[in-house]
Amino acid sequence: MSEAYVIEAVRTPVGKRGGGLSAVHPADLGAHVLTALMARSGVDPAAVEDVVFGCLDAVGPQAGDIARTCWLAAGLPEHVPGVTVDRQCGSSQQAVHFAAQAVLSGTQDLVVAGGVQNMSQIPIAFASRRAAEPLGLADGPFAGSTGWRERYGDAPVDQFHGAELIADAWHLSRTDMEEFALRSHQRAVRALDEGRFDRETVPYGEVAADEGPRRGTTLARMAALPPVVPGGRLTAAVSSQVSDGAAALLLASGRAVAAHGLTPRARIHHLSVRGEDPIRMLSAPIPATAYALEKAGLSIGDIDLVEINEAFAPVVLAWLKETGADPERVNVNGGAIALGHPLGATGVRLMTTLLHELERTGGRFGLQTMCEGGGQANVTIIERL
Numbered sequence: 612m613s614e615a616y617v618i619e620a621v622r623t624p625v626g627k628r629g630g631g632l633s634a635v636h637p638a639d640l641g642a643h644v645l646t647a648l649m650a651r652s653g654v655d656p657a658a659v660e661d662v663v664f665g666c667l668d669a670v671g672p673q674a675g676d677i678a679r680t681c682w683l684a685a686g687l688p689e690h691v692p693g694v695t696v697d698r699q700c701g702s703s704q705q706a707v708h709f710a711a712q713a714v715l716s717g718t719q720d721l722v723v724a725g726g727v728q729n730m731s732q733i734p735i736a737f738a739s740r741r742a743a744e745p746l747g748l749a750d751g752p753f754a755g756s757t758g759w760r761e762r763y764g765d766a767p768v769d770q771f772h773g774a775e776l777i778a779d780a781w782h783l784s785r786t787d788m789e790e791f792a793l794r795s796h797q798r799a800v801r802a803l804d805e806g807r808f809d810r811e812t813v814p815y816g817e818v819a820a821d822e823g824p825r826r827g828t829t830l831a832r833m834a835a836l837p838p839v840v841p842g843g844r845l846t847a848a849v850s851s852q853v854s855d856g857a858a859a860l861l862l863a864s865g866r867a868v869a870a871h872g873l874t875p876r877a878r879i880h881h882l883s884v885r886g887e888d889p890i891r892m893l894s895a896p897i898p899a900t901a902y903a904l905e906k907a908g909l910s911i912g913d914i915d916l917v918e919i920n921e922a923f924a925p926v927v928l929a930w931l932k933e934t935g936a937d938p939e940r941v942n943v944n945g946g947a948i949a950l951g952h953p954l955g956a957t958g959v960r961l962m963t964t965l966l967h968e969l970e971r972t973g974g975r976f977g978l979q980t981m982c983e984g985g986g987q988a989n990v991t992i993i994e995r996l
Contacts, residue, residue, distance in 0.1 A: 613864045615714040616875035617993065619652040620963040621813050622858035624821050625951040626731075631818035632855040633731035637666070637673050640815070640857040641681025641727040647813040648723065648859045649687065654871055659861075660719040662693035663710045665702025665726030666955035668738040669695060673955075677727060681857075697955075699984030700922060701884075702726055703858065704958030707991060710862050711879045720867035725859030726956035735853065735954065766890045770984070773892035774850075774923040775843045780891075781929040785844040788924035789833040792849045792948045795921060799824035799945025807944055811967045823852045823951040849924035854951030858959035860966075877966055880976065881907040881992035888986050893926045895988035896980040897933045903978070903990035911936050914992075915974030918961040920981035921946030930980075944968060957981065962991065969995040 621644050626632030632640065641664065649656045664678030678693030698705040703726025710724035739752040753759045753768050778788070802808055803820055812820070833848040863873055883906060885899040896919060904910060911934050919927050919941060927946070931938060944964060947957065958981065965977040980990045 613715055613717050613866070615711040615879040616863050616865070616868055617877040617879070617966060618861040618863050618873050618875060619648055620811065620860035620959070620966050621647045621651060622811055622960050622963045623815050623856045624812055624818050625823055625953060625960065626818060626855040627822040627951060628731050628853040630822045630855070632815060633729070635729065635815065635855070637677055637727050637729045638680040638684040640729060640855070641677065641725065642685035643815055644725060644813060644857045644859040645681055645685045645687065645723065648861055652861050652873070654721060654861065654873070656687045656691065658871065659691050659721050659723055661710070661713065662691060662723045663696060663706040664693065665696050665698070665706045665958055666728060667697045667699055667702055668733045668735065669697065670738050671733055673729070673733055681727060698987065698989070700920065700952070700954055701958055701981050701983040701987065701989045702955045704962070704979065704981060704989040704991060705884070707860065707959060707962060708882045708884070708989060711882055714862050714864045715879070717864070720864040722862050723859055724862060724959060725857065726959050727857040728953040728955040729855045730853045730953060731855050763890060768890060768892070770892060770922070771839050771845060773890065774845050774925050775840055776891045777894050777925040777929050778844055781925065781932055783925050783928050787928060788844065788849040789830055791924045791928055792833065793828065793830055795942065795945045795948040796825050796828050798943060799949035800826050802944035807968070807971065808964070811963045821950050823854065824945065824949045845923065849948065851922050851947035851952035854953040856951070856953035856956045856960065858956045858963050860959055860963060875996050876970065877993045877995050879991070880994045881990070884987060884989045886985065886987045892984065892986045893922060893982040894929060895986050896926065896930050896982055899988035899990045900930070900934055900978070900980055903992065907992055909976065909992070914976050914978045915940060916943065916965060916968055916972070916977045917941040918965045918977070918979045920952065920957055920961060921948045922952065922982050924948065926982050958989070962993070966993065
């Protein structure tokens with residue numbers, strides 16, 4: 612079996628809702644990282660065999676197979692196809708998996724994986740809720756399904772409800788979550804000030820850095836916010852930010868590395884995805900990580916750095932409790948609470964950051980995971996070369 616090597620990885624800055632990227636067409640956001648990816652890798656774009664992008668809420672400017680549209684908007688060769696993946700928040704991480712599987716199987720040698728999302732233009736759940744209203748359809752993707760109701764009843768299928776269930780099950784207080792959120796902002800601000808994101812980020816116009824981190828936030832400010840769910844402990848402060856952005860990476864086989872004179876930066880060591888309770892929804896990274904480590908023959912102690920998406924603080928805090936991972940190796944440059952979560956792009960944004968941080972620190976193994984709608988989680992382990 613062929614190896615799948617990571618050759619290059621880039622991302623835009625993550626823009627905040629209504630911020631510097633909010634008016635940019637998603638195709639142009641994606642085109643921006645694709646142009647930079649091809650230029651930095653030195654690969655002839657004509658040699659790329661497929662472009663796999665993550666994107667959800669694929670309506671309006673994000674409809675029509677945005678992967679293909681981004682490639683064409685970048686002025687790249689028309690014969691290269693594109694396909695768009697929706698595994699909810701894990702969409703572009705799944706794009707990496709599909710691209711890597713094509714390379715590992717020997718059926719393709721050069722594949723781009725990436726993702727894009729403009730949440731300022733297309734709000735979260737627009738496709739499943741708001742777009743259904745003028746059609747007279749039931750609210751949400753599950754409502755009206757006889758089979759779903761027979762299996763899961765009328766329990767709310769909602770990420771905020773799922774996060775509250777996790778906080779209850781793992782006995783996480785509001786203070787626990789707010790202290791974690793504050794650390795995320797502090798780590799992200801430190802990373803920005805130390806230039807840790809400079810190599811991985813491709814400025815877009817006047818937007819040169821991530822817009823989400825809050826320098827002045829405090830525990831007192833967080834404590835003053837109302838809960839998202841009445842009577843609950845979850846607030847906006849411990850939740851990921853609505854964001855805009857894009858990211859892309861290039862995967863190559865050993866044959867392509869030799870043919871194009873490339874220098875691999877990492878290899879894909881493991882790929883897997885698991886599911887669990889879709890009502891609690893957001894706890895799947897826990898069993899998914901256990902499964903991945905067992906399959907890979909590794910322990911959590913073998914992992915030098917972890918990127919687990921901060922959809923909500925309880926997701927990461929519960930994962931830390933169950934895995935026993937060292938918090939000083941997890942989201943060391945902050946996470947989505949501070950940096951934002953442009954849904955379809957976050958998977959590759961995390962991998963781009965993970966790769967660059969492994970190189971900066973000299974680590975060997977990096978693990979990435981994230982919770983996803985439907986109670987799912989992808990896990991990717993890369994090995995720095």
